[in-house]
Each structure stands twice: as structure tokens, then as C-alpha cells.
Amino acid sequence: MARRHHALTPRPRVGRSLALLGLAAGPLLVLGVFFLLPVSGMLGLGLWPDGSFDASGALAVLHHERTLRVLWFTVWSAAAGTALTLLLGLPAAYVAYRLRFPGRRLLRLVLVLPFVLPTVVVGLTFDNLLADGGVLGGLGLHDSPLAIIAALVFFNLAVVVRTVGPAWESLDPRPAEAAAALGAGPLRVLRDVTFPALRGSVVSAASVVFLFCATAFGLVLVLGGLRYATVETEIYLLTTELFDLRGAAALSLLQLLVVVVLLALAHRARAHAGPVDRRPVTPRRPRPADVPAFALVGAAVALIVVPLAALVAGALRSDGHWSLANVRALRTVGDGQIAVTTALRNSVLTALDATWLAVGLGLAIALLVTRRSHGPVERRMRAVLDGLFMLPLGVSAVTLGFGFLVTLDEPPLDLRTSPLLVPIAQALVALPLVVRTLVPVLAGIDDRQRQAAASLGAGPLRVLATIDVAVVWKPLLAAAGFAFAVSLGEFGATSFLVREDAPTLPVLIYRLLSHPGAHHYGIALAASLVLAGLTALVLLLVERLRVPGVGGF
Amino acid sequence: MPRLARRLTLSSCAVLTVTSLVLSGCSLAGKEKNPQGTGTESVPTGAPTPGSTVTLVTHGDFALPDEVLAKFESDTGLKLKVRKVEDGLPTQLALTKDHPLGDVAYGVDNGSAAFDLQQGVFADYQAELPDGASAYLLKGAADKKMLTPIDHGAVCVNVDLTWFQQHKVEPPETLEDLTLPKYKDILALPGATGSTTGLLFLLATMDQFGDKWPDYWSRLVANGADITKEWSDAYEGDFTAGGGSGKRPMVVSYDTSPAFTVDKATGESTTAALLDTCIQQVEYAGVLANADNPAGARELVDFLVSPEVQAALPDSMYMFPVATGTPLPDAWARHAHQPSRVYTFDADELAEHRQEWLAEWRDVTTR
Numbered sequence: 001m002a003r004r005h006h007a008l009t010p011r012p013r014v015g016r017s018l019a020l021l022g023l024a025a026g027p028l029l030v031l032g033v034f035f036l037l038p039v040s041g042m043l044g045l046g047l048w049p050d051g052s053f054d055a056s057g058a059l060a061v062l063h064h065e066r067t068l069r070v071l072w073f074t075v076w077s078a079a080a081g082t083a084l085t086l087l088l089g090l091p092a093a094y095v096a097y098r099l100r101f102p103g104r105r106l107l108r109l110v111l112v113l114p115f116v117l118p119t120v121v122v123g124l125t126f127d128n129l130l131a132d133g134g135v136l137g138g139l140g141l142h143d144s145p146l147a148i149i150a151a152l153v154f155f156n157l158a159v160v161v162r163t164v165g166p167a168w169e170s171l172d173p174r175p176a177e178a179a180a181a182l183g184a185g186p187l188r189v190l191r192d193v194t195f196p197a198l199r200g201s202v203v204s205a206a207s208v209v210f211l212f213c214a215t216a217f218g219l220v221l222v223l224g225g226l227r228y229a230t231v232e233t234e235i236y237l238l239t240t241e242l243f244d245l246r247g248a249a250a251l252s253l254l255q256l257l258v259v260v261v262l263l264a265l266a267h268r269a270r271a272h273a274g275p276v277d278r279r280p281v282t283p284r285r286p287r288p289a290d291v292p293a294f295a296l297v298g299a300a301v302a303l304i305v306v307p308l309a310a311l312v313a314g315a316l317r318s319d320g321h322w323s324l325a326n327v328r329a330l331r332t333v334g335d336g337q338i339a340v341t342t343a344l345r346n347s348v349l350t351a352l353d354a355t356w357l358a359v360g361l362g363l364a365i366a367l368l369v370t371r372r373s374h375g376p377v378e379r380r381m382r383a384v385l386d387g388l389f390m391l392p393l394g395v396s397a398v399t400l401g402f403g404f405l406v407t408l409d410e411p412p413l414d415l416r417t418s419p420l421l422v423p424i425a426q427a428l429v430a431l432p433l434v435v436r437t438l439v440p441v442l443a444g445i446d447d448r449q450r451q452a453a454a455s456l457g458a459g460p461l462r463v464l465a466t467i468d469v470a471v472v473w474k475p476l477l478a479a480a481g482f483a484f485a486v487s488l489g490e491f492g493a494t495s496f497l498v499r500e501d502a503p504t505l506p507v508l509i510y511r512l513l514s515h516p517g518a519h520h521y522g523i524a525l526a527a528s529l530v531l532a533g534l535t536a537l538v539l540l541l542v543e544r545l546r547v548p549g550v551g552g553f
Numbered sequence: 554m555p556r557l558a559r560r561l562t563l564s565s566c567a568v569l570t571v572t573s574l575v576l577s578g579c580s581l582a583g584k585e586k587n588p589q590g591t592g593t594e595s596v597p598t599g600a601p602t603p604g605s606t607v608t609l610v611t612h613g614d615f616a617l618p619d620e621v622l623a624k625f626e627s628d629t630g631l632k633l634k635v636r637k638v639e640d641g642l643p644t645q646l647a648l649t650k651d652h653p654l655g656d657v658a659y660g661v662d663n664g665s666a667a668f669d670l671q672q673g674v675f676a677d678y679q680a681e682l683p684d685g686a687s688a689y690l691l692k693g694a695a696d697k698k699m700l701t702p703i704d705h706g707a708v709c710v711n712v713d714l715t716w717f718q719q720h721k722v723e724p725p726e727t728l729e730d731l732t733l734p735k736y737k738d739i740l741a742l743p744g745a746t747g748s749t750t751g752l753l754f755l756l757a758t759m760d761q762f763g764d765k766w767p768d769y770w771s772r773l774v775a776n777g778a779d780i781t782k783e784w785s786d787a788y789e790g791d792f793t794a795g796g797g798s799g800k801r802p803m804v805v806s807y808d809t810s811p812a813f814t815v816d817k818a819t820g821e822s823t824t825a826a827l828l829d830t831c832i833q834q835v836e837y838a839g840v841l842a843n844a845d846n847p848a849g850a851r852e853l854v855d856f857l858v859s860p861e862v863q864a865a866l867p868d869s870m871y872m873f874p875v876a877t878g879t880p881l882p883d884a885w886a887r888h889a890h891q892p893s894r895v896y897t898f899d900a901d902e903l904a905e906h907r908q909e910w911l912a913e914w915r916d917v918t919t920r
Binding site: 064065066069225226227237239240241242243244402405406500501510511514 | 613634635636637638639640641643644645647648649668744746747780781782783785786907908911912915916918919920
């Protein structure tokens with residue numbers, strides 16, 4: 001009660017804002033040193049080439065015909081990828097979360113699996129499928145933009161299913177039933193009743209998918225050849241191959257701008273989702289009217305299973321017949337490369353460090369963002385913080401990776417050889433995912449529970465332990481699992497920072513691909529299989545953790 | 554009840570797993586803090602500190618045998634560490650010039666050397682050159698006495714003779730021939746932006762066609778040339794006589810490549826380099842500016858022109874040694890025919906226009 005009284009007077013409100021900033025200092029410091037500093041260092045090299053500001057050099061890149069092609073390709077491939085992902089993902093969310101049938105759990109697992117697969121593996125999988133002599137080699141899609149878009153859809157289906165599914169699961173069915181009873185057809189019900197209630201989560205999912213599509217790196221690098229590039233891979237090529245740092249900086253800034261706009265849109269979509277009547281709904285049995293939805297789900301499952309099956313087949317064949325030669329080769333050291341098993345060990349150890357970093361930071365941020373705001377200033381501060389920590393989602397991993405190399409190379413911050421460098425970068429990549437998992441859960445806690453506990457004499461820590469922790473520990477574990485899986489597969493930033501003598505598995509797979517030969521390709525496939533298996537296992541554990549009632553992602 | 558028990562076991566398993574993850578994670582940071590231990594203290598001048606580490610920065614195709622590298626360590630008492638940069642060695646060196654990735658760079662070639670020198674990547678040092686090596690120094694103003702030539706070869710179009718015989722087609726002879734309709738869809742080549750081999754081939758076409766080179770490349774692309782990222786993608790991936798699954802019988806590779814496609818039954822090579830399409834490539838080594846261990850670095854550069862390394866180059870790096878009198882593998886004497894005349898370019902002009910030319914090349918070839 002005393003607290004409420006204080007909140008009404010202006011001075012403590014300033015005090016609260018300061019306290020908020022104080023709490024935010026830790027995460028902000030990490031973000032500042034390991035994100036803002038490297039990124040601005042890289043932009044600085046491009047915009048202040050000789051110590052003085054010169055934007056004209058940077059803008060010159062926009063005059064190249066190729067840059068315009070790349071921008072156009074980025075936009076249209078991301079738009080097409082998003083549209084197709086929604087087309088397949090929305091029915092999948094409906095079927096997996098709204099209907100009851102045997103194999104439902106398996107379906108959810110299959111739909112989510114691609115998201116944690118390393119992008120290099122996804123690229124390799126589709127390359128293997130569509131190459132001359134591959135299972136679908138006859139389609140002539142190798143080196144075509146369609147291959148890239150198919151892989152983007154494969155990768156992003158999970159985002160739609162994860163985001164829209166839980167919202168749909170708890171949607172009150174009665175308004176739709178009432179509309180149907182009043183004579184509305186199924187499509188009309190979908191358009192006028194169901195969709196408006198889900199709009200927030202759909203827009204949020206679509207914007208995140210668009211973001212992932214438009215900033216795809218590993219996938220496009222493997223599948224795009226020299227011709228097809230997104231802004232992200234173009235930044236990489238401009239930097240590593242042309243040394244056009246000004247052009248790279250211009251594109252990075254452009255990308256950053258678009259990402260901020262998209263994140264703001266996604267934020268608005270979440271904030272304006274509005275109160276929807278949520279209640280536990282028992283899933284029902286499928287009806288004949290669900291056939292179209294099942295057909296689209298079938299297409300989605302085929303899109304996921306066929307490439308994976310081809311991956312398994314490719315890994316278990318060598319010299320034209322079935323054999324375990326590729327699997328056995330995982331333990332040998334060949335051709336100046338380290339053994340796959342050693343790289344796997346590097347990956348797991350790195351991902352463990354990245355996981356605790358991401359979870360620790362993510363929890364701190366989620367707590368900060370979801371505490372009840374006293375006054376508009378504080379609310380705005382929390383919103384800005386929320387958005388700030390989402391930025392790593394859309395900033396070029398390449399800019400970040402090179403930024404680390406050029407800014408964190410002087411004492412006291414010479415971290416280029418530190419074993420924590422890669423985990424930190426991976427943690428930044430996984431961080432938005434952790435925050436997005438935890439924020440809805442923490443936001444869902446009725447603040448009156450905390451107030452009640454406090455008025456009963458519990459100190460702030462006790463309140464945290466009995467109210468927040470009790471609700472959040474399972475989502476926290478789930479977030480940890482996700483962060484672990486994402487770190488295992490992280491490729492973009494890792495490929496710049498990893499010590500050459502201790503590559504992680506995705507980096508090693510990319511290296512094996514860069515030194516072609518039937519033997520290497522087979523080992524790369526087998527290594528991908530191991531990595532996919534491991535991430536699937538982690539995901540299975542995460543799925544097991546989900547109990548009804550704990551919010552979705 | 555059993556169901557509940559199972560669920561509890563599962564959750565507690567998960568808790569345990571995650572807890573152990575967190576704990577082992579904590580320990581990792583401390584455990585691996587300094588895996589290499591000591592030994593990188595810098596020595597300003599004079600002899601290298603015994604036992605100190607010298608780091609060699611090189612490209613992804615570096616493959617000198619372990620015995621040779623071990624010999625360096627036993628001869629000098631220094632520790633040798635090899636850092637391979639998979640993509641864009643010249644640009645990575647330029648990006649990190651203030652705090653370099655190592656002490657010596659090896660593998661920057663004549664197509665990129667002037668660029669790196671202009672960027673201030675290298676320090677003043679040149680090894681005492683063995684006989685014959687001075688022919689491979691950078692020409693003219695580009696030579697700053699900072700780079701030591703180590704190996705060389707010529708970038709040439711290669712053809713799979715077996716394929717041409719089977720299909721009763723005459724192999725091409727010149728660069729212009731490559732755009733003829735009868736050679737449609739059968740050429741693979743590494744791109745000029747991702748591959749030093751590809752950059753040299755671009756320079757060859759610039760020497761041949763002058764200002765008309767973009768037009769030539771348009772015709773090459775229109776004739777179905779497959780431009781890959783790296784040399785190995787083209788040679789081992791696409792070339793019919795390369796890795797085994799390729800479908801294209803013409804490829805941009807080296808004058809030494811035919812020595813690796815000798816048919817055991819006939820003793821003849823099944824491929825040939827077109828000697829009218831060649832341009833010379835020279836790979837250099839140099840001490841990096843701001844190196845931690847400059848004294849050790851100088852020893853390493855000296856070692857790279859020593860007879861042991863020079864003799865090991867053909868079989869491991871597929872390049873000719875710069876030192877005359879170095880014994881060559883038997884197959885090389887018979888099958889690696891060197892061109893009598895090659896295309897040339899001005900290294901200084903290249904350094905100045907590199908970015909602009911590559912940007913234009915990308916515009917043309919990815920249209």
C-alpha cells in the first residue's frame with residue numbers, strides 16, 4: 001500500500017526511472033560492448049573512410065546495377081517466402097493446435113524442427129535434393145530462386161506455427177459457431193470472425209518471418225551461387241571480396257532502418273492485439289470441412305520431410321550404394337580439417353556457454369520489460385528497451401562478426417582470441433528468442449498477485465521467488481533449450497569469429513562444402529545429419545516440457 | 554499415477570540437464586581460457602625468443618605436409634601455428650592490419666599483392682632469394698621489397714581430351730573460341746570476386762580484349778559459362794575430369810593440372826591446358842605489419858624459400874617452386890607443359906582499379 005502512495009508523488013517516479021535504468025545497466029552494457037560498438041565500428045569504417053564523414057562514397061554502391069538487383073531480389077524473395085509460409089503455416093497452426101487426432105504431437109515436432117536446423121544444413125539439404133542426380137534433380141530448380149524460396153519456407157514454417165498456434169488454441173470457438181449458425185460459410189467465418197481475433201499474432205509472425213527471409217545468410221550463401229544474393233550476403237561479398245566497406249556500410253544502414261521499421265510494426269501488432277477472450281478449449285476431432293487444411297498441412301509436411309529424407313539417404317550412401325562409410329569417416333581427420341566429432345564437441349561446449357549467457361540476459365530483460373510501469377515515461381522506456389534487445393534479430397551477422405574483429409581488438413577489450421567471443425555472439429543471436437519466450441509469460445502474471453504477496457510481508461526477492469519463478473521456470477527451460485539449439489546451428493557470426501583450429505560443426509560443414517569432392521560431400525551430409533539429430537533431440541525435450549496452460553511462443 | 558510419475562521424471566530430467574548445462578558452461582569459460590599457454594610475447598628486434606609462437610595466416614587451400622612444418626619447429630625452436638582464412642584472404646588482411654591475425658601471410662598472389670601493399674598490410678622484409686626467384690618479384694613501382702615469391706603457376710583453360718574425342722569436337726584454342734556456339738554450356742570457371750584464380754583469368758581477358766572486356770564476358774555468360782565461387786567448385790565440382798561427378802569438359806585451372814589426370818593404363822594425361830590462354834600467378838609470403846613476433850616471422854619467411862618447402866610445393870600446393878633446380882615430380886616434367894607466352898597486367902593499375910573493375914564484372918556476369 002505504501003508503494004502505491006509513493007507512486008503518486010513526482011520525485012520517487014524519477015527515482016523509479018533511475019532504478020529501472022540501474023537494473024537495465026547490466027544488459028545494456030553487454031549490448032553496448034558486444035553489439036552497438038562492433039556494429040558502429042564497422043559502419044564508421046564505411047562512413048568515415050579517412051577520418052571525415054563522407055556519405056557519398058557509401059551511396060555510390062546504390063548506383064550499381066547489381067545492388068538494385070540485390071535489393072529487388074531481397075524484397076521479392078522475402079515477400080514470396082512470407083506469403084508461402086503463411087499459406088502453409090496457418091492451416092498447420094490450425095490443425096496442430098485446434099484439432100485432436102493421432103500423431104498430433106509428432107506433427108508439432110516435425111513442423112518446428114526445421115527452425116533449429118542450422119541454416120548451412122538447410123542450404124545443403126536443398127542443394128542435395130535439387131542438384132543434378134538429386135532426388136528432385138529432374139525439376140531443374142538447382143541454382144534457381146525457387147530453391148531459395150522453398151528453403152526459406154521450410155525454415156520459417158515453425159515461426160508461424162509457434163506464434164499463431166497457441167493463440168488459436170485458446171480462442172473462444174463460440175463467436176465462430178454463432179456466425180456459422182447465422183448462416184456464414186466457412187470462409188466467411190474465417191475472414192470475419194477468426195482472422196480478426198488472430199490478427200495480432202498473424203501480423204507479428206509475418207513480420208518476423210519477413211525479417212528472417214530478408215536477412216537470410218547461410219541459406220542464400222549455399223544456394224544462391226554468385227547470382228542470387230540478399231542484402232545480407234551482399235554485405236558479406238562487398239566486405240570480403242571487394243573491400244567496398246563504404247558500400248557495405250550503406251547497405252547495413254539501409255537494412256538496419258528497414259529492420260527497425262519492421263520491429264516497430266511487429267511491436268504495434270503485439271500491443272494492439274487487444275483483449276481476446278481466451279479460455280482453455282478442448283481440441284475437437286477433424287471434420288470433412290477440414291480436408292483443405294489437411295491438404296495444405298500435407299504439403300507443408302512433404303516440404304519438410306522430403307529434403308530431410310534425402311539428407312538421410314545422402315549421408316548413408318557412398319559410391320552409389322548404401323554404407324556407413326560417411327558415418328565412420330566422422331571420427332577421422334581428413335585433408336587438413338579436424339574430425340567432425342571434435343567439431344561437434346566444440347559446438348556443444350560453445351552452445352552451452354551461449355545458452356547460459358542468453359538465458360541470464362534474457363531473463364533480466366524480460367523482468368525489466370514486464371514490470372508494471374508507473375507513468376508514460378517509464379512505459380516508453382520499457383518499450384524502447386524491449387525493442388533495443390530485438391535488434392540483433394535483424395542486424396547483419398556479417399557486420400557484427402567483422403565489427404568484433406575491428407573493434408574488440410585492443411586492450412582492455414582484446415577478445416579476438418577469447419573462448420567466450422563466439423558464445424557471446426551466439427547469445428546475442430539467441431537473445432531475442434529468449435526474450436520473446438519469457439515476456440508474454442511474465443506479462444501474463446497479474447501484478448495484484450505480487451502486490452498481495454508484498455502486502456503479506458514478502459520482500460522483493462521473496463515475491464520474485466514465489467510468484468515469478470513459479471510461473472516462469474518451465475518457459476525458462478524451454479527458452480534455454482531453444483537458445484541451445486539455435487546456438488548449435490548459428491553460422492553467420494560464428495564463421496567470422498571462430499578460431500580456425502576449433503571450428504564449430506556448422507562452420508566445418510561449410511568448409512567441407514568449400515572443398516568439394518564426393519568424399520567431403522558425403523561427410524558433410526553425415527555431419528549435418530548428426531547436427532540435425534542433436535537439435536531434434538533438444539527440441540523433443542523442450543516439447544516435453546510444455547504443459548497445457550503455459551503460453552506458447 | 555504412473556503417468557504423473559513419468560511426467561515428474563521427465564521434468565526433473567530436464568531440470569537436471571539444464572542445470573548441468575549451466576554449470577558446465579560456467580566452467581568452460583575458465584577451463585579453456587588460455588589453451589595455448591604462454592609464448593606470444595613480442596620481441597622488438599633481433600633473434601626470436603626460443604619457444605615463442607609464430608602464426609602463419611594463409612588461405613584455405615594451404616596444404617604443406619606436417620613433416621615439413623615440424624622441421625621448421627625443430628630447426629628454429631619456434632612453435633608454428635597455421636591460421637587458415639577460408640574467404641577473402643587479401644581483404645581480411647587489410648581489415649585487420651592494425652592488429653593482424655598472425656605474423657606471416659602466405660598465399661597473397663600477384664593479383665592482390667599490390668592492393669595489400671597499398672593498404673599497409675606488410676612490413677619491410679624480404680628473404681634472401683634463391684636462384685631464379687627474382688624473376689617472380691612484383692614488377693615496377695609495385696615492388697616494395699616487402700614480399701618474397703614462394704611459388705608460381707599459370708592460370709589456363711583446361712580441356713578434358715577424352716570428352717572432346719568422344720563427342721568428335723575440336724577443342725578450342727583461344728579465349729575468343731570459348732564464346733563459339735559449339736562450346737555452349739561446357740565451360741566452368743571460378744569467379745573473379747571469390748577466387749584469386751578467377752581474378753587472374755579476368756585480367757587475362759582484359760589484356761586480350763582491352764576496354765571491350767565487359768562485352769566479352771557478356772558473350773561468355775550468354776554462351777552458358779558456369780561461374781562458380783571458388784576454383785575447387787569449378788575444377789572438382791563441375792569439370793568432367795575433376796572430382797568425378799562434373800558435367801563440363803572445359804574449366805579454368807592451371808598449367809600443372811594435367812599432371813594430376815594421368816591415365817595409369819596409357820601413361821598419358823587425359824586433359825590438356827590451352828597454352829594460348831594463360832596468365833601467370835605468383836604466390837608471395839611477407840611479414841605482417843604490427844606482428845607480435847616479427848623476428849620469428851622473418852625466420853618463417855626464410856623457411857618458405859628453403860629447399861625443403863620448395864620441393865614439397867608441387868605435390869601439396871600444385872604449384873611450381875620459384876627456386877631453380879628444385880626437383881619436380883616425374884609426372885610434372887612430362888605433363889605439366891608451361892606456356893611460352895602469357896597475358897600480363899600492371900599491378901599498380903590493378904590495385905587502383907580493383908574495386909571498380911570487380912564491381913563492373915559482377916554487374917555484367919550476374920545480370
